[in-house]
Amino acid sequence: MPAGRHLLGDYDVYVDETSARLADGTLAGSILSLDQALRNVIQVTGCTLNEALAGMTTTAARVLGQEEERGRVAPGSRADLVLLTPDLHVHSTIVAGEVVYEAAR
Structure with missing residues (x-):
């Protein structure tokens, strides 16, 4: 999530390089x-x-009761994939068979 002001439900969330916080300073989640x-x-x-x-x-997926459609690459499962580089950074993301993100080279 980029730095700046974002809307989370009815709340303004302010994101910087270290955290996501509400206007009163309360943590609003993880970045x-x-x-x-x-x-x-x-x-x-x-x-x-x-x-x-x-x-x-x-x-x-198993803990969430969704092991039949998520958490594995198999016929009938969702085909959302994240391809990682050898040093475990995101190379690209594929959602429903379409590349939706590719890291800058």
Whole structure:
């Protein structure tokens, strides 16, 4: 989410490089990107890439009761994918078979 003022429901949220806050200073959520979260999990826990990815995909889908349509690449599942670089930054994002984001090269 870019820095600046954003609307979250009926609330103005002010985002800078460190946080997202309401006008009174209350935290309004996280600005942590999923790829940074993946790198953090691996660094902090020492788990493998496969273990970290499972936690963010198949395990998360199962916990939410959505394992039949999310969290895996298989016929009948949603085809939303994030392709990562070798250093685990987002290279591109594919939603419903269409590339919707590509990192600058």
